[in-house]
Amino acid sequence: MGKDECxxxxxxxxxxxxxxxxxxxxxxxxxxxxxxxxxxxRTRKKAQELAVANRTKLTSLLKDKSISKDDxxxxxxxxxxxxxxxxxxxxxxxxxxxxxxxxPLKVPTRHLIQTGMTGSTTTVAARAMSVQxxxxxxxxxxxTADLRDLQCEISxxxxxxEEMEMKVxxxxxxxxxxxxxxxxxxxxxxxxxxxxxxxxxxxxxxxxEDGGGxxxxxxxxxxxxxxFFVIVTVAVVLGYxxxxxx
Amino acid sequence: xTINTLAKGGWDREQMACFRKxxxxxxxxxxxxxxxKMRNQRLLITVIPHAMTGVLGELLLWxxxxxxxxxxxxxxxxYIYPLKEPRSLVLRPDESxxxxxxxxxxxxxxxxxxxxxxxxxxxxKNIRKQGELMEYEKERYSLLHKRINHTWDFVVxxxxxxxxxxxxxxxxxxxxxxxxxxxxxxxxxPPPGAHNVLDMGLERPNNFSKTVGVFVYDVPSLxxxxxxxxxxxxxxxxxxxDPIMQGCLPSNPWIxxxxxxxxxxxxxxxxxxRLRVERWSFSFMELLKDIMGMREFMLYLEKEFSAENLCFxxxxxxxxxxxxxxxxxxxxxxxxxxxAPGAARWVNIDSKTMDKTxxxxxxxHRFVMDDAQMHIYFLMKKDSYPRYLxxxxxxxxxxxxxVPQETKKSVFPFMRRQRHSSPSPAQAVIQVTEExxxxxxxxxxxxxxxxxxxx
Numbered sequence: 001m002g003k004d005e006c007x008x009x010x011x012x013x014x015x016x017x018x019x020x021x022x023x024x025x026x027x028x029x030x031x032x033x034x035x036x037x038x039x040x041x042r043t044r045k046k047a048q049e050l051a052v053a054n055r056t057k058l059t060s061l062l063k064d065k066s067i068s069k070d071d072x073x074x075x076x077x078x079x080x081x082x083x084x085x086x087x088x089x090x091x092x093x094x095x096x097x098x099x100x101x102x103x104p105l106k107v108p109t110r111h112l113i114q115t116g117m118t119g120s121t122t123t124v125a126a127r128a129m130s131v132q133x134x135x136x137x138x139x140x141x142x143x144t145a146d147l148r149d150l151q152c153e154i155s156x157x158x159x160x161x162e163e164m165e166m167k168v169x170x171x172x173x174x175x176x177x178x179x180x181x182x183x184x185x186x187x188x189x190x191x192x193x194x195x196x197x198x199x200x201x202x203x204x205x206x207x208x209e210d211g212g213g214x215x216x217x218x219x220x221x222x223x224x225x226x227x228f229f230v231i232v233t234v235a236v237v238l239g240y241x242x243x244x245x246x
Numbered sequence: 247x248t249i250n251t252l253a254k255g256g257w258d259r260e261q262m263a264c265f266r267k268x269x270x271x272x273x274x275x276x277x278x279x280x281x282x283k284m285r286n287q288r289l290l291i292t293v294i295p296h297a298m299t300g301v302l303g304e305l306l307l308w309x310x311x312x313x314x315x316x317x318x319x320x321x322x323x324x325y326i327y328p329l330k331e332p333r334s335l336v337l338r339p340d341e342s343x344x345x346x347x348x349x350x351x352x353x354x355x356x357x358x359x360x361x362x363x364x365x366x367x368x369x370x371k372n373i374r375k376q377g378e379l380m381e382y383e384k385e386r387y388s389l390l391h392k393r394i395n396h397t398w399d400f401v402v403x404x405x406x407x408x409x410x411x412x413x414x415x416x417x418x419x420x421x422x423x424x425x426x427x428x429x430x431x432x433x434x435x436p437p438p439g440a441h442n443v444l445d446m447g448l449e450r451p452n453n454f455s456k457t458v459g460v461f462v463y464d465v466p467s468l469x470x471x472x473x474x475x476x477x478x479x480x481x482x483x484x485x486x487x488d489p490i491m492q493g494c495l496p497s498n499p500w501i502x503x504x505x506x507x508x509x510x511x512x513x514x515x516x517x518x519x520r521l522r523v524e525r526w527s528f529s530f531m532e533l534l535k536d537i538m539g540m541r542e543f544m545l546y547l548e549k550e551f552s553a554e555n556l557c558f559x560x561x562x563x564x565x566x567x568x569x570x571x572x573x574x575x576x577x578x579x580x581x582x583x584x585x586a587p588g589a590a591r592w593v594n595i596d597s598k599t600m601d602k603t604x605x606x607x608x609x610x611h612r613f614v615m616d617d618a619q620m621h622i623y624f625l626m627k628k629d630s631y632p633r634y635l636x637x638x639x640x641x642x643x644x645x646x647x648x649v650p651q652e653t654k655k656s657v658f659p660f661m662r663r664q665r666h667s668s669p670s671p672a673q674a675v676i677q678v679t680e681e682x683x684x685x686x687x688x689x690x691x692x693x694x695x696x697x698x699x700x701x
Contacts, residue, residue, distance in 0.1 A: 011403070014400075014403050014404060014407050015407050015410075015411075017404065017407075018404055018407035018408040018410070018411045019407075019411045021408065022408065022411045022412060024350055025348055025350045025351070025423070025426075026348070027348075027349065027350065028348065028349035028350070029348045029349065031419070077399065080396055080397055080399075080400070081397070081399055081400045081403070084362065084397045084400040085400065085404075087362070088362070088404070091357070091360075095350060095357060099349045099350065102349070103349065113346045113347075113348060113349060114346055115345065115346050115347070115348045115422060115426070116345050116346075116418075116422040117348070117418075117419045117422045117423070118418075118419070119415055119416045119418070119419040121415070123414035123415065124411050124414045124415065126414075127410075127411060127414055128411075172396050172397075173396055174396075175396040176395070176396070177395055177396060177397070177398035177399045178399055179398055179399050179402045180391075181387065181388060181391040181398075182372065182377065183402050184369050184372055184373050184402045184405055184406060185372060185373065185376065185377055
């Protein structure tokens, strides 16, 4: 059905937008590299394809006059989701242009900011492109060559957003969100757990990993206690048998 | 007299950037408060002041103080963030560690942090800490939930996806990322009571013409509409005439209690001020708005034997802005004097407009003369006005016009009449123009204090 298809496509666009932002944050830092620039390029292109597909689908759904009021409200909500996603994407593309220009890779004295992030962003990009492994095939001058493409794409995206505002008559302030405040806490994803330990390093006073792997530490200690009791039981049993034997 | 630095090649030699910077440093060292402390040099019986010791003395001390100040600024503005006690962005005089911020999160007025981003950050934090946000963050969360309620679904979705994306990286990078984000939001949305470094308040630099120019040239892909261009031109043209931007001569009456400025700029004066006469050349409307301008223009037209145009225009204006009860009689007067065939001061209007006006005269109302008035207005504007500006009459007026002298500061402080007494945009403009003017010369006072007035 139209709605489900739309939702799936929007979820995909949302995922790519989040990954793109993650990649742009790494620009100019020590995790910047040829590969990162190529990942940015491919993620961006994927985002644009998804954006165009979403826009066509949603515009055709909204133009249909025969839909019910509830359906229309739902499509308007999806439209607001789509345009917010596009806003974020546009800003991130502009920023990536600016930072990409300020930090070229192929210069004799390369000054990338030493931010402490040294890992690669391959897995993030693979998630965005929905592939298992990324293959890198770009030329060595991608950091300058890509910038020209980026400028064109930015103007394309800006144009698309202007057209969207002109052609589709949706009042964003009239849309009511389905999620209430704090809805993210009710999710069934296990994102929270493993990262709880990470926060304490930044937030609290310098006790490394203290509140930290609280849950992990708890689990481990329970295991240890159990093993201890098993061993003690075995030892007691053996001792009793030895005493009995002798 | 200027020193001629033209080499044989025929182009000006420029001071190298590094020398200019060193000159600025040297000048800053001379500041009586923040500059270097000097000692005396003793040669047997002669004592010469203004000496300094190098690495083990004043020079190093001054450089260190400046360095501490600079590093403090880097931390306060978020380019470097502390690793221990991350909530307090200050430079500590101990061994606490710091780290660089990634370029995406550098403090920027060009890319201000948006409400949507902040909401996504708070939602992410909410998930990570299972609802244990700080008090002020909870308040802001609910405020944002109300304010951008229509995109709240997007906020939740995006927060989840961003967390999933960051899970893809290794643990060390994830820690760094969270610290970076936290530092960024501490700067852009400081907790209540903390100093907001992005709020410059009254000291916000007012670089008027530069901002306007930059706006125009920095937007290559958007089309610059005609009104923006004309606004820029208008601002540039009128900048020197604006009493707030340029200060008013002889002195600001509100500050110095000297009403000379108002007396000199009143409606009818024997000699108008220079600025006023210059304004007459900006546009025809400026000339007509000024009573003296209109009088002068009338004199000129009388010489050219086309004064009836201006009289007609004035009469039409009178109808438009005058009393309703007298409209009828005024319209008849106009017809008799200007429009009737064989009238004493017949105006030259094209036949179409004339027909329309005559028809309208059957049922006269306030705006019946509008078309004719407009026709005559444009006639004068295209024809007589440019000639007037080139005429001797105008040029003499310009030469005769007075430029009031800025009142000198008197010896007694309480008798001073100042042109600028409070920090005003005028000071910033003067400073900028002075710096530009002396940019090529040898080091001159590029100090931070106002160059315009030394109070």
